[in-house]
Structures are given as C-alpha cells and as structure tokens.
Amino acid sequence: MLTRDRLRLIRRRLVQVAPVIVLATFIVFGLQQLVPGDIAVTLAGDNATDARIAEIRALYGLDRPFLAQYGHWLWGVLHGDLGKSLLSGEVVLDSIFRRFPVSLLIVGCALALSLAIGIPLGILAATRPGSRVDAFVTSIASLGVALPNFWLAMLLVATFALNWTIFPATGAKPLSAGLGPALLHAALPSIALAAGAIAEVARQLRSSLVEVLSSQYVRTLHAKGLSPAAILWRHGLKNVSVNLLTVIGLVFNRLLGATVVIEAVFAIPGIGSMVVHAAIHKDFPVIQGVVLALVLIVIALNLLIDVLYTVFDPRIGQK
C-alpha cells in the first residue's frame, strides 16, 4: 500500500541517498590511488619499455588527474555506461549481471537459514528467560558470532565435501541449471555464511522480545485474560517486528560483505571473487561498478525496510 505518507518517505530518502552514492564511489576511487600497483604495467606485459607503459597509461586515460578520471567515470554512469574491464575488455555491466545472481543465491539462502533458525531460537530463549534453554541459546549465539566464517567454511568443506562427499567442494550452479543442483552447490557456502547471522538474529530477537514481554502493556494483556500464546504471537511479534527488520537489514549487508571471503574459499564465480580479482590488479572500472551495484542494493533494501517499518509500527513515518 503506497499511501501518501509512504510516498513522501520514499521521496525524502531518495534525495538523501544521492550524495551517499556519490561519496561512496568517490572514496573507493580515492582509495585506489593510495594502493600501490599499476595496471598499465600488467597490461604492457613482461619486459615492456617505460615508453610502452606510458603509452598504455595514456590510452586508458590513467595519466589524467584523479578528479578528471572520476568525473569521466561518473559521467558515464549517469548515461548507463559503467565502462569496460581494463583486463578482459568485458563490459562491466554485463559481468555484474552475470555474476550477481550467483552471489545473491548464496546470500539469499544464508539469510533464509538465519531467519528460519534464528527466529525460533530467539523466541524459545525469550519465553523462558533464565532457563537452561535460554542459557544454551545464548552460548550458541556467542559461539556463532565468534567463529570466523572462513574457518567454518574450510571445516565444512573438509568434513562434508572431502571426507563424506555429500556436497561439492567448490563452484556454483545457477538456478537455471535446476533448483536441486543450484541449492546443492549453495549449501555449504550458505551455511558458512549463515552461522554468524543465525546467532545475530537469535540474540537480537531474544533481547527485544524479553523487553516487550516484560513491558507494562503486556501486563495489561495478561490482566485482560489473554493466553500467553496470544500475547506472544499477536502482540509480542508485532512489537518486535521493527527490531527484527532492522536486524534483517544489518545481517543482509554483512552477508553481502562476507560473501567476498566465502566465494574465495569455495572458488565461486560471484561478485565477491570478481571484485577481489579486480582490486588486486587495480581494474578500476570493475571495482567501481561492483561497489556502485552493492551500494545501490544496500540502499534499496534499507528503503524497503524503512517503508516496512511504517506498516508494522503506526508511530513511524507520520507527520
């Protein structure tokens, strides 16, 4: 339902995010200048003369001032042109469209896992505060947050792929290859990614639900004669939904970042391995294109969450 209040909220947010996008891409562009290494040397090949390197630099506009390079790139973006990879010559937008679905499948599975496991755990702990169940969930959650996901990933590969060969150790299959093979390949990376997210969802949900269940309005609900089940499922969950949405947003952003490492471990041709490869070789157009895509996705998700806030909490988004 796009009410007038919500449309106004979306308009206001869009105005706010424009400078964020420019700033994010500008910072990434700036960081590349600080990192050692030169793609012209790579492109020129072995035993290239200084003159040849300078020629290549001029060819790709790498000899121009920093602001001019950035301005040129930004101008292209405004016209829907993210440029071409300096290394492979492939159109950046095409690579992004090819590789993003691979990463999104893993991140999506990880998010689904973290909600499917984290939410029941959080509810279980919150409805029995101080009990053994609560202590168990809390310690599992601490463990999940503390485990480095690349280490967990290697452990999973060693056990389930190399030892028992239930899952493939590396690679990915797109959804177009069929749901079964795609999920089979996505399973281990998703689990490795999800461990921390499950813990985060369970912990956050537990603490906000405990707070809601001990609130004065919940005491009123008891005084009205409602059953604990009705109080939990009807009132408890609606009251924590805003917190839960916030956690989902944060977890999604983090998963998107963490997939860079996980894709490296599993040799998955997603957006993460693409940006790592580009960063090592200073392939500017690719790095910029991926960063822009990530920023846009994060911003779009946050906007969606902002709108959803107003659905669950009538106090948000009004004049």
Added chain:
Amino acid sequence: MVTADSPPLLDVRGLGIFFRTAAGEVQATRDVSFRLEAGERLGIVGESGCGKTVTGLSILGLLPRAQSRVVGAVHFEGRDLLSLSPRALRGVRGREISMIFQEPMSALDPVFTVGEQIAETLRVHRRMGRKEARERAVEALAQVGIPLPSRRVDEYPHQLSGGMRQRAMIAIALSCEPRILIADEPTTALDVTIQAQIIDLLVDLSARTGTALIFITHDLGVIAETCTRMLTMYAGEVVEDAPVDSALERPRHPYTSGLLRSIPRLSARKSLLPSIPGRVPSPADMPAGCRFRPRCAHGVAACAATQALLDVSDARRARCIRQAELDLPGAIA
C-alpha cells in the same frame, strides 16, 4: 454491613507476598485481609512501597511467577483465586475482575488500535464476531465519554491525549462488565483537571453498572471523594480498615492520622511526609513488633510485640494496641 448469610464479593485472607531477590527471599506484605462487598468502593492508601500495588496485582495473579510467592487466600464467588489453574484464572481476568494502571501510555499496546484492544478482550471472553466486537468497542468508547468514538476506535494510543488514553483503558477494563475493577493509581500520571474527570467517570460507571471498585492511591483526597471504605497500608501490613467518613473524622491508627494531616502536601514523589518523621522501612529491613513504632509519637513498651489487627467496632479494625485510648487528630480538625 457484613452479614453472616451473604458472603462478601471478594474475601482476601492472610495475603502474604514474597519476592525472591539476589539476597534471598523478602516479604513484601504480611497478613493482608479485607473484604469487598458488591458495588462497594474500597480505597487502599499508603505511601509508596507499602505494598498497595503488589496486593492489587496478586489478586489477579499478575505478579511475575518466577520471582514471587503468594500465601493466603483470595475468595471470589466461592473459588480461591490463588489456587486456580492458569486457564481458569484467565477466565476471571478481564471478565470478572479487571484492572487499570497508572501510566495509560505504557499500559496500552502501541502498535494496535484502541478498537482492536477493546475488541480482543470481548472476543476472548465472549464468543463474538469481528464486526460485532468492533461495534461494541465503539459503544464502549462512547460510554467512557470519548468524543467521535467511531473515529477514535481506529486510532492508536499515541494519537490520543493522556486523559483519553486512560478513558480507553477504562473502556477495555469495563468492556465485559466485570464485578470488580482494580484501579492502581489511575490518575497519578494525569493533569489535575483530567484527574477529576477520570475519578468522576469511574465513580459514575461503578454506580451505574454495580461494579465494585478497589482504588489504589497515595492520594487521600481522592479516597475521601470516591470511596466508601478505606484500607490504610503501612510497610506491607493493613494498619486500619474503616468506613471513609469515620476514618477521616477519627483515625484509630497513628499512621492514618499522620497521613490525614499530610494531605495538602502529600505527594507520591516525596518519600518524606511533613507530619510523620522518617520513611517507610524496606521489606528486607523490617522493625520487630509494631512496624510503625520507629516513626510513631505514641509508642509504649507493649509496641515491641507483634501487633494484631484489632476490632474497633463491627465495621472497623486497627493494628494499634492503643487504638481505644488514643485520641488522634483526623482530616476534619
């Protein structure tokens, strides 16, 4: 007033409330006994920390189960509420006995409309469809004097003023026409002019529907205006139980007398009363014998023994060994 052949509507006997704390179990109230007749308006008065609120909550079993223990009996229509199953108790809450609270903003669920919160009470206790429950919610809002009830029914608590919220709270509590309404400091958080309106509304509704009121407050002025009986609590004990008029005129316990003389400046925020030195002892640190003795100007050697609630007359009791001999000043000097 109390006759042998008609049992009272509510009969609280020897109510003792214990809380588990890190330092062990402490007793918050001891031997609290009182009766409430149908249609009666009972005021429970005392300073903060005297056990008024926990007494009200314990009647409906609303104290946190994991951290509290309640002994004694609360007889209501032939049943002891303290020994009812959780399921049976839910059938009493909101239908037979309702409760309203001090802070109407935090006592209402912020993400449900006022109408939904009234309707769900009706739907829990009466088999009722959504449409009918909504119509009844509008009627309930009109009954508590909320203007434009058919519009207010779809508004959220934050869209209402403090007084309107408390009216909505009362509408929820009275939606199932309960026999008893427990009002815990219902006007403390409101402006003075709104306070008077809410009190008038409660008295008016209780007179019209025959709902008995238990009015928990630190404000003796409110009790003088609204109640028929007055129960004075001090340090977890009932120290005086009397008809309001006679208690105001001639209190039988030095604490009641001290409270009455403090009326003009009595405030919940201040823990010191102008006419009574000292402050309420904490539950973990109760004086032996008469609990009021350290603050009392009339103490004698016999006060060192544990005091019983003594009969003053048929309708009056006081927990003071000198109740017959002392001539204590009341509110009407």
